[in-house]
Amino acid sequence: MLSSHRQILAHSVQHRPIEGVFFGPQQPERLNTLIVGVFHGDETISGELVTHFVEHLQAGQFAQDPIDFMARPTLIIPVLNPDGLAAGTRVNANGVDLNRNYPTPDWVEDNRDTPYYSGAAAASEPETRLMIELIARYQPQKILTVHSPYKVLNFDGPARAFAEAMSQASGYAVVESIGYPTPGSFGTYAGVIRQIPVVTLELPPGLDEPFDPEMPPAESLEQVWVANRTSLEAAIRF
Ligand SMILES: [Zn+2]
Numbered sequence: 697m698l699s700s701h702r703q704i705l706a707h708s709v710q711h712r713p714i715e716g717v718f719f720g721p722q723q724p725e726r727l728n729t730l731i732v733g734v735f736h737g738d739e740t741i742s743g744e745l746v747t748h749f750v751e752h753l754q755a756g757q758f759a760q761d762p763i764d765f766m767a768r769p770t771l772i773i774p775v776l777n778p779d780g781l782a783a784g785t786r787v788n789a790n791g792v793d794l795n796r797n798y799p800t801p802d803w804v805e806d807n808r809d810t811p812y813y814s815g816a817a818a819a820s821e822p823e824t825r826l827m828i829e830l831i832a833r834y835q836p837q838k839i840l841t842v843h844s845p846y847k848v849l850n851f852d853g854p855a856r857a858f859a860e861a862m863s864q865a866s867g868y869a870v871v872e873s874i875g876y877p878t879p880g881s882f883g884t885y886a887g888v889i890r891q892i893p894v895v896t897l898e899l900p901p902g903l904d905e906p907f908d909p910e911m912p913p914a915e916s917l918e919q920v921w922v923a924n925r926t927s928l929e930a931a932i933r934f
Pocket residue numbers: 735736739843844
């Protein structure tokens with residue numbers, strides 16, 4: 697009854713497939729919701745949680761009433777950065793931070809040879825171009841990206857109510873800014889400039905992430921799932 701199909705959307709620098717799962721119409725004209733995990737390859741918990749969510753949706757298992765995906769076409773990409781995930785690095789295979797590579801007015805080539813390298817040019821990376829193409833083609837009404845390790849809900853563009861709907865479900869605090877400048881970020885590109893509501897779900901660190909006393913305590917996939925399951929559904933229902 698629930699219609700979903702998996703599709704290879706693009707390939708990474710090292711030619712790994714970047715897969716997405718569409719829920720709803722076979723050929724959606726527009727997306728209601730776009731959900732993306734693992735911009736940063738070392739934030740493994742984000743991919744685990746989004747993959748777990750996809751599996752539950754495909755099995756028709758909802759925390760609340762079933763979501764009407766025909767009315768809310770949804771695309772979920774568990775892993776945008778498969779090369780970084782394979783290598784255990786924040787950056788992609790070209791050493792670029794995929795959350796600093798968007799063609800925004802504030803983009804600059806910066807932080808070379810660091811995990812925050814913005815790339816040789818804006819939109820230099822295939823993973824970035826995929827996101828730009830998806831937004832142009834499907835004009836999503838709202839976008840959720842999943843990161844770690846701050847354990848907050850951050851938002852860009854007209855997304856405060858969207859973030860608060862998720863916060864109601866998870867108890868994670870809503871913060872307007874993550875506290876440091878992020879030129880060329882996805883949130884600036886899609887949220888601030890295109891005015892698409894963008895929420896960034898920052899999970900706590902996963903158990904395999906390096907211990908950092910400045911960060912919230914690490915949590916297991918099960919803990920993060922229990923805390924965020926209804927919140928993820930709320931992101932689609934909102
Ligand atoms: Zn991140």
